[in-house]
Amino acid sequence: MTDSVGDYVLRRLREWGVEEVFAYPGDGINGIIVAFGKADDRPRFVQSRHEEMSAFEAVGYAKFSGRVGVCMATSGPGAIHLLNGLYDAKLDHVPVVAIVGQTERSAMGGSYQQEVDLQALFKDVASDYLVEVNVAEQLPNAIDRAFRTALTRRAPTAIIIPSDLQTEDYSPPAHAFKQVPSSGPGLKPPMLLPSQPEIVRAAEVLNAGQRVAVLVGQGARGAAVEVEQVADVLGAGVAKALLGKDVLSDELPFVTGSIGLLGTRPSYELMRDCDTLLIVGSNFPYSQFLPEFGQARAVQIDLDGTLIGMRYPTEVNLVGDARATLQALLPMLSGPTDRAWREKIEKNVAGWWNTMKREAxxxxxxxxxxxxxxxxxxxxxxxxxxxxxxxxxxxxxxxxxxxxxxxxxxxxxxxxxxxxxxxxxxxxxxxxxxxxxxxxxxxxxxxxxxxxxxxxxxxxxxxxxxxxxxxxxxxxxxxxxxxxxxxxxxxxxxxxxxxxxxxxxxxxxxxxxxxxxxxxxxxxxxxxxxxxxxxxxxxxxxxxxxxxxxxxxxxxxxxxxxxxxxxxxxxxxxxxxxxxxxxxxxxxxxxxxxxxx
Known part of the structure; x- marks a missing residue:
């Protein structure tokens, strides 16, 4: 029996390892809903109470699994409801793929019921990759690029599929002019590493510091061991941006906790008094909580070069994977012999936790x-x-x-x-x-x-x-x-x-x-x-x-x-x-x- 387009969509999701689709039904995705009914709970259709919740659930899934979260909604109002959750994914750099229905192709442009210009609607939130599929032969490439883009750029992407197309027989792209095939699902991002001369420059800046502060964000999550080792060598304290709160244990005596308006006094004092700053995997936006401009020499490590040097005048910018970059940097580091700065940080942290208990x-x-x-x-x-x-x-x-x-x-x-x-x-x-x-x-x-x-x-x-x-x-x-x-x-x-x-x-x-x-x-x-x-x-x-x-x-x-x-x-x-x-x-x-x- 020939697969429908809806059947093929779910098959490709399974090939990408998708186990759950957070969704709410509607006639704009009826063809895919029928396919779910034949799919033996693979992937699972997880029904929320509202499409916005479907998007948030996909974001939560992606944040805590490290995999792509998938949400789905009908055309018109359902698609609109996804937006808040998708913007949450966009701003927190979370890989999410949204699949949305659209009115039948024969009715497009006719002010039909629930017809919304979805390409205009999703143009900003899914700016990294947005496609409307109008023939079955587009599907492999459209789905694969949506996943690969979401993973590579840590961003939401969106696929629009008209409702009448979903029930048509699926036919793959041919080896022919103006048809675009796709390789099989799968993606292992490369381990990016900055050049050796830049790593040497960064080490020189950090080794010259007497009062080093480290700021980590969610981009440092895979480098917790290396961050701890760097902090030990440099005698540094480590503050955490709110999205990086779970990067390091708060039981470590040199971890000063959150930074910013919701932050701690030790983090505030760490930034106020440091002479050197190392930022790892963070795009923390509130520069007023960083050292005074010009007070500290600064080094930043981030996988995304477009986000480096935005918040503070950094002297050395290292574009690369946090863990690999810190591993390359560690053998070149030599901290100060005087540990008074580190001892002061640890005393401040211990006092802070006692104060927090009393306040509670x-x-x-x-x-x-x-x-x-x-x-x-x-x-x-x-x-x-x-x-x-x-x-x-x-x-x-x-x-x-x-x-x-x-x-x-x-x-x-x-x-x-x-x-x-x-x-x-x-x-x-x-x-x-x-x-x-x-x-x-x-x-x-x-x-x-x-x-x-x-x-x-x-x-x-x-x-x-x-x-x-x-x-x-x-x-x-x-x-x-x-x-x-x-x-x-x-x-x-x-x-x-x-x-x-x-x-x-x-x-x-x-x-x-x-x-x-x-x-x-x-x-x-x-x-x-x-x-x-x-x-x-x-x-x-x-x-x-x-x-x-x-x-x-x-x-x-x-x-x-x-x-x-x-x-x-x-x-x-x-x-x-x-x-x-x-x-x-x-x-x-x-x-x-x-x-x-």
Whole structure:
């Protein structure tokens, strides 16, 4: 029996090793849906509650597997819904292939129902590779190039297939004029290495430094051992961009933690006081958190030459694989004999973690949100995967979650979109069904889309060998990050009409779906609740009522930010007294490091 175009699409996906397609059905992809029905669950059709979630799940899958994530949607509205997740992939450099339907070719240009100019729609988000397939003979080349481009350029790509073509018989391209064949699936990117003279120049710059700082991003993930060795030789401290949070363990005494607005005081001081900077696999965008321009000599290593030298005036730029480049660099390095800089860094890091514990234990009404993540860190399985949403949850994730063992973690880094934590965790579970996953999300993101995706979790949990997927909701009935931005950056009081969320029991909702569910209303309940959900053996929701007035103020907050927040209070913020009290109690833990409260 002759394969249809839809059959061939799935066959080619299987040849590329695709095991899951995160999707939502619609008549624009009916021909491919029919093929799924005949494909014996190879690849699996993973049905989300919304196409945007399909895209996020594909991004989460790709981030935690290192393979291409695949999402699929119908024409018109379905294709439009994919965009936010695909932009998340684009901005965080994640390989994702989107397959979308289109109206029948005979109706194109006729203002037909659900007809949207998909090439114009995807032109930016899939700028690395976008193709509309109009005859079957295009398919091998179109699918293969989409995958190879996604992997090579770490970017989303898109394939548009009109609905009527999907049901036609498949015929391969011929060895003929104006037909384009394709080789079989597969791609092993080359191990790029900079030239030897440039590596020598980089070593000279780094060896001349007395106070070396290293900044790592997600591009250093495969070079963790080499980064640690370089830091030891140079007596350096290592700060982590948020997307590189899981590159190195926070149990290493010279790892200063996250950098930037959500970062730590040791990372801030590391950059403030260094005389030499090594950037490995990071495109961290906030140059104000790097050394003052001209203060430090700098070397940067990145696989993508177009992203080098963008954030800081680097003296030597090494375009190459992080691991291979560091391995070539290591034999040439000789650090300072005076280890005072390294000793100072380690002292600052140890003091910081003590301060973070004290801040987490500060009383709040009813639960301090910092303590939620701190208590998780104390119990975090060594092979867990942790996802965080944007908003104030990202503050506590960035500063309080201690990475160790084989823990992996991520969030929507550059797009910083709401609503990614839960679908990321679902994608992670399909990438690693034998590992526990924990999503940390605010109630704003939970109401936006997380509650609906609990249905997806309940539906597919039986497919995972380790069924633990814990969704922890920071329940404060406030769009908290924006509230604090209004206060600290705009000098405006909280505007309740825009900021206050309707109250709902996330635990009750989860319980109705058959999930484990716990409501926490006091700090003493928090540790036992984490123990229970992490040992439940099934998906769970931890609904923690926490204080919205615990300030997500960075430890290096500027005078202008403090002045703006005071102005907001004086203008009649509805929670003025409480927020000042919580802010003072929290910041005292930094000002008085020897005190418990």
């Amino acid at each position: 234990m500060v009383d709040a009404e009813p639960v301090n949100p910092m303590r939620i993540v701190w208590e998780l860190s104390e119990r975090l399985p060594s092979n867990a995967i942790v996802t965080s949403d944007s908003g104030s949850a990202a503050n506590w994730y960035a500063r309080h979650l201690r990475i160790r063992g084989e823990v992996r973690s991520s969030l929507s880094g550059t797009l910083a979109t709401m609503g990614a934590a839960v679908p990321y965790a679902i994608g992670a579970k399909f990438a690693h069904p034998d590992r526990p996953a924990i999503a940390i999300t605010g109630d704003g993101a939970m109401q936006m889309n997380g509650m609906a995706e609990l249905l997806t979790i309940a539906r597919y949990a039986e497919r995972w060998t380790d069924r633990r997927l814990v969704v922890c909701v920071l329940h404060n009935n406030d769009l908290n990050q924006v509230t604090w931005e209004l206060r600290a950056m705009g000098g405006a009081p909280k505007f309740e009409e825009s900021q206050v969320l309707p109250d709902v029991s996330y635990a009750d909702f989860a319980r109705g779906l058959g999930l484990e569910a716990i409501t926490v209303r006091s700090p003493d309940e928090l540790g036992p609740a984490w123990d229970r959900v992490l040992s439940a053996g099934r998906p769970a929701v931890l609904d923690v009522h926490c204080d919205p007035e615990v300030p997500p103020i960075p430890p290096h907050a500027t005078f202008e930010q403090a002045e703006s927040m005071l102005a907001a209070v004086l203008k009649g913020d509805p929670e003025a007294f409480h927020l000042v009290r919580q802010g003072v109690k929290t910041k005292l833990q930094e000002a008085l490091p020897g005190r418990h409260r």
